[in-house]
Amino acid sequence: MFAGQASPVLPVGRRWSRDRLLRNLVLGTPLVWAVVFMFIPYLIIFTYSFWLKKYPTFVPAFQFGNYAQLFADPQYYQVLLRTAKIALAVSLSSLLLAYPFAYYLVFILKSPRLRLMLYMAVIAPLWVSYLLRAYIWKTILGNEGVINSFLVYVGILDRPTDIFLYNQFSMVLTLTYIFIPFMVMPIYTALEKIPRNLIEASKDLGVGPLGTLFKVIVPLSLPGIFAGMTFAFCLTFGDFVAPFLVGGPDGVMVANVITSQYGAALNWPLGSALAIVMLIIVLGIIELSDRVERAGRINLA
Amino acid sequence: MLPLREGREPATALSNSSLLSSYQAPGHTDMSKIVEIDGVSKIYGGSVVAVDDLTLAIKEGEFVTLLGPSGCGKTTLLRMLAGFESPDRGIIRLAGEDVTSRPPYRRDVNMVFQDYALFPHLSVAKNVAFGLERQRLDRTEIGRRVADALSLVGLADKAERRPHELSGGQRQRVALARAIVRRPKVLLLDEPLSALDANLREAMQVELKHLHEKLGLTFVMVTHDQTEALVMSDRIVLMKDGRIAQMGEPAELYNRPASPYVASFIGTTNLLPVEVRSVADGRAVVALGGRNLELPAPAGLVAGHAALLGIRPEKLRLETDGTVGACQISVAVEEGLFHGNAVRLRCLGEDGSVLLVDLQLSQSSIAVPARGSRLQLSCDPTDLYLFAGDDR
Numbered sequence: 001m002f003a004g005q006a007s008p009v010l011p012v013g014r015r016w017s018r019d020r021l022l023r024n025l026v027l028g029t030p031l032v033w034a035v036v037f038m039f040i041p042y043l044i045i046f047t048y049s050f051w052l053k054k055y056p057t058f059v060p061a062f063q064f065g066n067y068a069q070l071f072a073d074p075q076y077y078q079v080l081l082r083t084a085k086i087a088l089a090v091s092l093s094s095l096l097l098a099y100p101f102a103y104y105l106v107f108i109l110k111s112p113r114l115r116l117m118l119y120m121a122v123i124a125p126l127w128v129s130y131l132l133r134a135y136i137w138k139t140i141l142g143n144e145g146v147i148n149s150f151l152v153y154v155g156i157l158d159r160p161t162d163i164f165l166y167n168q169f170s171m172v173l174t175l176t177y178i179f180i181p182f183m184v185m186p187i188y189t190a191l192e193k194i195p196r197n198l199i200e201a202s203k204d205l206g207v208g209p210l211g212t213l214f215k216v217i218v219p220l221s222l223p224g225i226f227a228g229m230t231f232a233f234c235l236t237f238g239d240f241v242a243p244f245l246v247g248g249p250d251g252v253m254v255a256n257v258i259t260s261q262y263g264a265a266l267n268w269p270l271g272s273a274l275a276i277v278m279l280i281i282v283l284g285i286i287e288l289s290d291r292v293e294r295a296g297r298i299n300l301a
Numbered sequence: 302m303l304p305l306r307e308g309r310e311p312a313t314a315l316s317n318s319s320l321l322s323s324y325q326a327p328g329h330t331d332m333s334k335i336v337e338i339d340g341v342s343k344i345y346g347g348s349v350v351a352v353d354d355l356t357l358a359i360k361e362g363e364f365v366t367l368l369g370p371s372g373c374g375k376t377t378l379l380r381m382l383a384g385f386e387s388p389d390r391g392i393i394r395l396a397g398e399d400v401t402s403r404p405p406y407r408r409d410v411n412m413v414f415q416d417y418a419l420f421p422h423l424s425v426a427k428n429v430a431f432g433l434e435r436q437r438l439d440r441t442e443i444g445r446r447v448a449d450a451l452s453l454v455g456l457a458d459k460a461e462r463r464p465h466e467l468s469g470g471q472r473q474r475v476a477l478a479r480a481i482v483r484r485p486k487v488l489l490l491d492e493p494l495s496a497l498d499a500n501l502r503e504a505m506q507v508e509l510k511h512l513h514e515k516l517g518l519t520f521v522m523v524t525h526d527q528t529e530a531l532v533m534s535d536r537i538v539l540m541k542d543g544r545i546a547q548m549g550e551p552a553e554l555y556n557r558p559a560s561p562y563v564a565s566f567i568g569t570t571n572l573l574p575v576e577v578r579s580v581a582d583g584r585a586v587v588a589l590g591g592r593n594l595e596l597p598a599p600a601g602l603v604a605g606h607a608a609l610l611g612i613r614p615e616k617l618r619l620e621t622d623g624t625v626g627a628c629q630i631s632v633a634v635e636e637g638l639f640h641g642n643a644v645r646l647r648c649l650g651e652d653g654s655v656l657l658v659d660l661q662l663s664q665s666s667i668a669v670p671a672r673g674s675r676l677q678l679s680c681d682p683t684d685l686y687l688f689a690g691d692d693r
Contacts, residue, residue, distance in 0.1 A: 200385055201418035203405040205432030205483065215431070219422045296422075 042279070048272035058269050066273035076257070076274065080281075083237055083253040086168060090175045091183075091232035097176070098183035098228065103217070106191040107199075122184045130178065134245045137174040141165040141246065166248030174242045179235050183228035190224025191217070223293050230289040234282045254278050334397075335361040335486055335519045336382065341391030343377050343543075351377040353543035354391070359487075364513050364520040366530040369540035370566070376491060378540075379523045383489055384408045396486050411480040412489040416496060417472045419464040425475050426451070426460040432483045450482040453512075470501045477509075481516060490522040494529060506532050527567050531555065539563055561688045564611045571617075571656050572688075573610045580604045585687060590630045590651070594682060601689035609688040614645065614659040616684035619670075620677035628685070630678045632656055634670045644669050648676065 240255030261271030384405030585598035632648035
C-alpha cells in the first residue's frame with residue numbers, strides 16, 4: 001500500500017517493483033512456510049479423516065464413519081473428556097502456583113536482581129529438553145525414586161509404594177511443572193503493567209491488602225490469567241509424552257490414541273478424525289479466550 | 302462550573318467520632334489542630350534526607366499548600382500523611398491520634414493523585430463508590446452519596462462512563478469526587494492540576510478553592526507552581542531541602558520574604574549585592590547607587606559585610622518628573638519584553654548587575670523606553686528588604 005502510494009513521486013517503475021519484490025519476500029517466506037508445513041499437512045489429515053479403513057490398510061473415500069465412531073464408542077469420547085479434565089487440572093494448578101509467585105516477584109520483592117534471577121529460574125527449564133523434564137519426574141516419583149527412598153529411609157513406609165507414579169496425579173504434576181513457565185510469563189507481564197498508584201489509591205480509600213488484591217489487582221491481571229490458562233490448557237490437551245512416561249493405564253490422552261491409530265492400529269482415517277476433532281476443540285478454546293480477553297480489555301494508559 | 306448547591310454538611314456521624322477521638326487523645330490540647338507533624342524526618346537509602354526534622358501544625362478547615370522545587374521533600378511529606386511512606390523519626394498525629402505507623406487504609410485521609418489513579422476497570426460511579434463499600438453503609442446510602450459527590454463536581458451524567466472515555470479535566474473531577482465522598486478529615490492533593498492545560502488549570506484553581514470553602518474540609522496540597530499556591534492557599538509552607546523555608550499567608554510570603562530563596566521562589570525579585578555600612582538598634586545603613594539607605598536590619602547582619610537587597614520588579618518606578626525619591630538607581634535598558642498590560646525591562650545597573658523592572662502600561666502617558674536609553678528609577682524604602690545571607 002505504501003509503495004503504491006509513493007509510486008507517483010518515484011522516477012520509474014523499476015524501483016517500485018524491487019520494493020514490492022522485497023516486501024513480498026519478507027511477508028511471503030513465513031507464509032509459504034506455514035502453507036507447506038502446516039496447512040497442507042492438516043489438509044492431508046483432513047482428507048484422510050474421510051477415508052475408509054479396509055484391512056490391512058485404508059482406501060480413499062468420502063464418508064463420516066470415522067467421526068460417527070468417535071462419538072458412538074465411549075472409548076473415544078471418554079478419552080477426550082479425560083484429556084479435557086487433565087488439561088483443566090493442569091491449568092488450574094499452574095495458575096494457583098504461578099499467580100502467587102508472580103505476585104511475589106512484582107509486588108513484594110524489592111531487589112530487581114533477585115526478581116530477575118527468580119524469574120529466570122522459572123523460565124530456564126524451557127531451554128532443557130522437554131523429554132528430560134518429563135523424565136525427571138520418573139526418577140522423583142518412581143519405585144526407586146527420591147520420594148520413595150526418603151520415605152523408606154525415615155521409616156514412614158516399609159517398602160516403596162507405587163501410588164506416586166503412573167496415574168493421573170503424576171501426569172498433572174509433571175505437566176504442571178512443564179507448562180508453568182507459560183503461566184508465569186503472561187501473569188508476570190500483566191501484573192507489572194498495573195500502575196502502582198492504583199494500588200495506593202485502593203489503600204487510600206480504606207481497602208486493605210486482601211481487598212485490593214481481589215478488587216484491583218486480580219481484575220486488572222485477567223488478560224494475563226486468560227493467556228496463561230489458554231497456554232496451559234491447549235499445550236496439555238495435545239501432549240503425548242507425559243502420559244507415555246508417567247501416565248498409567250488411566251492416563252491415556254487423546255494424543256496417545258492418535259499415535260496408536262497411526263501406529264499399531266494402522267487406522268489412519270480414525271486417527272485423522274480424532275486429530276481434527278482435537279484441533280477444533282483447541283481452536284475453539286483459543287477463540288473463546290481471545291473473545292473474553294477482548295471484552296475485558298482495559299486501557300491502562 | 303461546579304454546581305455548588307450543597308452547603309456545608311451538618312455534623313455527621315463521622316465528624317462526631319473525630320471530635321470524640323480528639324477528646325480522648327492524651328496530651329492533645331488544641332482541638333483545632335487536625336494535623337500535627339512533629340519532628341518528622343525521612344531518609345532514603347540511608348543518606349538522602351528527603352524531609353529533615355520538620356514540624357508543622359495544620360488547623361481544621363485550612364487550605365495549606367506545600368510548595369517548593371522538585372526534591373524539596375514536599376511530596377514525601379504528603380505521602381507520609383497518606384501513609385504510603387513512614388517517617389524514620391518523629392510523630393504524625395491526625396485529629397490528636399498518633400497515626401505514624403498506621404497503614405493508609407486505616408487513616409481518615411484521602412488523596413487526589415497527580416495522574417488521578419482512577420480504576421480503569423470500573424465505571425465512574427464504581428470508582429467513587431470504591432471507598433464507601435468498606436464502610437458499613439447500605440446500598441441506597443452509597444448510591445445517594447455517590448450521586449451527591451458526582452453532582453458536586455458536575456459529573457452526574459457521566460456516572461456509567463469508564464475513565465478512559467473522559468477528558469483530563471473530567472477525570473480530575475472524578476478523582477476529586479472519589480476522595481471527598483468518604484468525608485475524610487484531611488484531603489490530600491498531589492499536584493492535582495499539573496496534568497491539565499493552562500486554561501483549564503486556571504479554572505480548576507478557582508473551583509478547588511470554592512469547593513474547599515463549601516466543604517469546610519482541611520486541604521493539604523502539594524505543588525511546585527507558586528502562582529497556584531498564591532491563588533489557592535490560606536497558608537503556604539515553602540520548603541527547601543526537606544525543611545520549611547518560610548510559612549505564612551500568601552501575601553506575607555510575597556511581601557515579607559524571610560530569605561533570598563523565598564523572595565526568588567515566590568514571584569520575581571531583583572537581588573542586588575550591597576555593602577552594609579553600619580548596624581545599630583535594629584536598623585542598618587546600606588549603600589545603594591551612591592546613596593545611603595536606612596532599612597530594618599535582619600538578624601545576623603554585620604557591618605562591613607556584603608548583603609543582598611531585594612526589590613520586586615513592579616515596585617520600581619520611573620523618575621519622570623525629576624523629583625528625587627528616597628532611593629534611586631540609574632540603569633541602562635537592555636531589553637524590553639512586551640506583556641500586554643505591562644512591559645518588563647531588563648536593565649543593567651552601573652555596577653553591572655541585572656535589574657528587572659515591570660512598567661504598567663495602563664496609563665497611556667508611559668511610552669516603552671528604547672533599548673540603550675538611560676533611566677532613573679526610584680522606589681519606596683518600605684518595598685525593599687535586606688537579607689543577611691546569600692541563601693538562594
